[in-house]
Amino acid sequence: MTSEITSEKINTAAQAFSHWKTVNITERIACIRQLKTTLLDNKRQYAEMITAEMGKPITQAVAEVEKCGVLCDYYIENAATFLQDRIIKTEAAESYATYEPLGVLLGVMPWNFPFWQVFRFAVPSIIAGNTIVLKHASNVPETAQLLETLFTKSNFPVGIYQNLPISSKEVAAVIANPHVKAVSLTGSENAGISVATEAAKHLKKSLLELGGSNAFIVCEDADLDKAVSTAVNARMQNAGQSCIAGKRFLIQKNIYESFLEKYILAVSQLKMGDPMDPATQVGPMARADLAQEVEEQLNRSIAMGAKVVLGGHRNDAYFEPTIVTNITADMPVFNEEVFGPVAAIITFDTIEDAIKISNNSRFGLGVSVFTQNIPFIKTKIPAFEEGAVFLNEMIKSDPRLPFGGVKKSGYGRELSEEGIREFVNIKTVLINN
Structure with a gap:
């Protein structure tokens, strides 16, 4: 024009x-x-x-x-x-x-x-x-x-x-x-x-x-099955191409193994394929170069010690739903926005630790926290440096609710x-x- x-x-x-x-x-x-x-x-x-x-x-x-x-x-x-x-x-x-x-x-x-x-x-x-x-x-x-x-x-x-x-x-x-x-x-x-x-x-x-690099926090008293099923959608919907997607999954240590086992199973069952097929749950990324960027971020993280426990492969614009563990804060899968279907799994001891890890980001769009102790977590909401805090739900936009972020x-x-x-x-x- x-x-x-x-x-x-x-x-x-x-x-x-x-x-x-x-x-x-x-x-x-x-x-x-x-x-x-x-x-x-x-x-x-x-x-x-x-x-x-x-x-x-x-x-x-x-x-x-x-x-x-x-x-x-x-x-x-x-x-x-x-x-x-x-x-x-x-x-x-x-x-x-x-x-x-x-x-x-x-x-x-x-x-x-x-x-x-x-x-x-x-x-x-x-x-x-x-x-x-x-x-x-x-x-x-x-x-x-x-x-x-x-x-x-x-x-x-x-x-x-x-x-x-x-x-x-x-x-x-x-x-x-x-x-x-x-x-x-x-x-x-x-x-x-x-x-x-x-x-x-x-x-x-x-x-x-x-952008966003939302934390998805699962506490030891959470409804684990609900947390797992929500975590699948939070990261893998739209092939992970969402600013408000859960990207860093913070799991309390004594439920880490149980969560990871259930999460790997649930993600592995997602149907990947032709986006015009109504049965497809994960289609291609929007462009092959965008999938290459995610691959590069993942490879840099692997070189720094990250461990792929599911997926990790790219075929043109298709990027497998991927789960990565052994994460440190200096890795791209932690400190960059990964705009694709890669879930970084991190452990924490106390909710104060989880808040510190969550806030250790230049982004501040939203955080999800899964727990049954609502009164206690409500007292912690002011500590999160975010535009939104969702309890027992993934971050999502809703016409009735203000939407936006802080920081970067x-x-x-x-x-x-x-x-x-x-x-x-x-x-x-x-x-x-």
Whole structure:
């Protein structure tokens, strides 16, 4: 796409914003309701495109599309409440805060959840009155165009949502465009640094949802079978290509052998194969070079003493579900984000030790803790340096819950009430007689 066409699209978005911001929220919500209908009426087509472009097993791709429908329902039901004026008691005759849209927003989105990531950024932003230009990942171009077509088919005015088929090198120029008021990126740490730097140059707001190396802690009193089954899904779903996947599995010493035996058995039974086959649980990674990166991280860890107890082999873009033990904190499988189906198993003595190991990461997206002593673990929640703590559950995004991280996992929050207020002007109004 030429820079002239990109500028034209941004101009179109700006013109659309001048009208869209005046549209009553009930009309905006009506468009989202139509979006949900169109989405679900065509969910098989969209899921098949996700699978074809980035290799996600078809059953997981269908589930991703359906989850987007759940998000639409959530904001259809709650957006008007979230955006209503907030009365603030002061000495004045009236004082309140309003939530007004910013304008044209740039989204830079990844390939691993190519529908969900876009929806959780775009839907609340559009309901709030903003317009969207979106640069999607280069390896999902057809999905990116399908998303624009989906919004067009859902009775949105021209310019509310537009696809920008541009390269990463062209993102800086879009951020610099005076019509673009803010940017949201979901992606790698390096991509986040680049986008945040460009946004800062122009004093524009940025939201970053970056990598993670989530700890998955299993205490000695946990329901072991539940912990094992959840741990399989937490690491191996989407071939491990998830920022919120459990990556470092911290097991209390006196249940380590029992957990490992059960975990190896459960992971070994996963069906790997054609992602279009509904029976497939682990498909290929999105690209062969990404699988090579995981292989390289694993090999460096092995050279440092890590032991592969299951898997460890790559065939082009397919990477076997892998379990690694004998982990130390200086290994790539511990201190880097491994974006593939490799589970690093680590032991700990006390919960204080587990917290220390968990926090020994530049990332801070989320942590899962499995235990039956909920009152005790609740007292430890403030000690975790994370954006989320889930007890007896894997970390997952939910439209009802704020989502985001700390440290090198980024800043800002998506979803829930916080998410719809990320890209608004919180305007204070005070009136005296």
